[in-house]
Amino acid sequence: MDYVSTRGKVKEIGFMDAVLMGLADDGGLIIPKHIPQVTTETLGKWQQLSYSELALEVFSLFIQDEIPRNDLKELVDNSYSTFRDPAVTPLHKLNDELYVLELFHGPTFAFKDVALQFLGNLYGYISRKTDSIIHILGATSGDTGASAIEGVRGKEGIRICILHPHQKVSKVQELQMTTVDDANVLNLAVEGTFDDCQRIIKELFADVDFKHRYHLRAINSINIARILAQTVYYFYAYLQLSKENKTDKLNFSVPTGNFGDIFAGYLARKMGLPIHKLILATNENNILERFVREGVYEPGAFRGTYSPSMDIQVASNFERYLFYLYGEDGQAVSTIMQQFKDTGRVVIPADKLQLVQADFVGYSVENEESLDTIRTYYDKYNYLLDPHTACGVAAADKITADNEVTVALSTAHPAKFDESIQLRSIEQVFPQQIQALFNKPQFQTVVGGTNNEIQDQLEKFF
Template sequence: MKYMSTRGQVPPIGFTEAVLMGLADDGGLLVPEHIPQLDGAILKQWQNLSYPELAAEVFSLFTGDDIPREDLKQLAENSYATFRHEDVTPVRKLDDRRYVLELFHGPTFAFKDVALQFLGNLYSYISQKTNSIIHILGATSGDTGASAIEGVRGKAGIRICILHPHQRVSKVQELQMTTVDDENVLNLAVKGTFDDCQRIIKELFADVPFKQQYHLRAINSINIARVLAQTVYYFYAYFQLRKQGEEAPVSFSVPTGNFGDIFAGYLAKRMGLPVQRLILATNENNILARFVNEGVYEPGSFRETYSPSMDIQVASNFERYLFYLYGEDSRQTAEWMEQFKREGRIAVAGEKLDQVQRDFAAYSVGNEECLDAISAYHAQYAYLLDPHTACGAAAADKLAQDGEAAVVLSTAHPAKFNEAIERRGLPQTFPDPIQALFDKPQRQTVVDSTNEEVKKQLVSFFQ
């Protein structure tokens, strides 16, 4: 398997090089040269595999000869041995045709652990096999940072710097990042929004000489390995439903900010997983919902919400979808992204918009509507949702169709967002690892939202 850029100016490269490159050197995103196609026989072979076994099978389709199968199996075993549930990502049935896919059983109680435990171990493996220097640079709206740090903290040959928007993540998310005292970890609190953090990251990776000089590696979902790891739980959830006796067509409702999680579902569907619908749930920062419903991709006014990890206006994985929407036409994709950079707007209509609406349904969840969903699910099912999962649940309820089984992706444990839970006066218990965070000292550096300021911190840290 080879990988190419969505903008077409990078020669085909192998899996390992794609992981190390992160953002393509031409500013695009890396995608596989072809999407593997799975038939019913293969899906039947996979349906009784454990989660680590399934992850190894999925990755084997994308790694080519770069990683031997036995090494892949060991990577998967090591990565998911840290999870608190034997199924890694269990499916919880709430009632007929309503399910929750619990993705928060990893070390930091967030869905990002599913991909970043694997990617952390993968980076360590690549470093040892190729003698590569691994300097990880990432941005987070809350959960990616803690999961990425947990995946590589203390590992020899790896340093990691994470940018987060200062005072715009939940307290637990902040503590999970900034109470880590390993010397290979640097937290930068950026005076701005997550979009500022993400812009800085993409521009630093696009500065190819700087990227190469300091051996920068990506941990965000611009890295194709992140997306591939997230496709696995769509397959695993589908198999769990079938084993539980659910025969209805299966749809997934996905809380969405950066388009990585739902793009993984789109990729799984393109591979052959029989997904009925992909429901894209946003909060009031609804650029993606507006694109699906109206065909216009244009940032609106930034809104702070009770679901801060989704407070994103420019979705880094959107370019991958554009590439596939336009028939893998890299020239057209590059033109669209240049137009967006120049005008801040992309618009599609006609057959292309029809295709978008065949690929996704979308709903934007209001702030109070999010809290209403938390209250309603607690009252009806005695089940406590975090505010991001609540957006997915509200969208599933709003767009429900007769005869389908809707699986809501639960992206975090509710204890990570107690600020929202407290607003409805609902009780919850903090897991011991989260409770312990409040007694630990913090380590972070507050910086302005400029490339120059961040560069200065990176040079000092990586040298």
């Protein structure tokens, strides 16, 4: 399987080189040159597979023979053996029309573990096989940081630096990152927003000399391995519901800020998974919902919400979707992204907007609406949603039509956002692993939001 850049100016590379490159050297994002197709017959054969067995089959389509199958199986098995539920991503039925896909059973209680346990092990494998130096640089709006650190902490030959917006993540998210005292981990608390952190990361990776000098590797969803890993649970949910004959009109409602999780669903559908509607659920930072509704991609005023991991105005995976929206035309994508850089705005023509609205249905969830949804579902089903999942459930309630079934992706354990949940007078018992964090010392460095300040920290660390 060959991989190319969304901007068309990087020669074709293999899977492992694509993982190591992270952000393409021309500033674009890496995507597979061809999307493998999955037939109805294949889906039937996959129906009885465990999650790890299914992941092996999906990964094999994109990796082919570059990693021997036995090695890939070991990577997959090791990655998902760390999950607390044997199903890895179990489905929880709330009613006949709504299921919750619980993606939070990994080590850090967040959906990011599904991809980052695998990517951490994959980086270790590539480092050993190629004798490569792995210096990971990432930004987080909350969950990616802890999941990435957990995936590589203590691993020989790997160092990781994570940027997070200072005092703009939940307390549990902060503790999960900053209580780690391993020598190969550096936490930088950036004075600014997640968009500032993400911009710094993309600009440092775009500095090809700096990137190569310090052997920088990406752990954010700009890394294609993250997206491929996330496609698996769409297939898994579909296959579980196919056993109940509930897949005739099956929707997925996806809380999203960076467009990675829902792009994985879009990729699964392009592979042949018969998804009826992809419901794009945002919070009040609704640049993506406005794009689906109006065809205008333009950051608005930043809003701090009860779902902070979605407090994002510039979605890094949006460019991957543009590539397919514009018929895999790298030059067109380059022109659009340059226009966005110059003007801060992208407007697509009416014919393209029709295609967008065929691909996605958008819904923006107001701050209080997310908390009301948590309260309603707790009272009605004795089931506690975190505020991000509540956005997905609220969107599902609005969009799901008669004779449709929706799977809402549950992206985090509610214990990670207790500050928000307490606002609806709900008390919860923390898992022991989370409760223990409050008694640990923290290790982080607060820095300004400039490239130079981050570069100085990286040069000392790497």
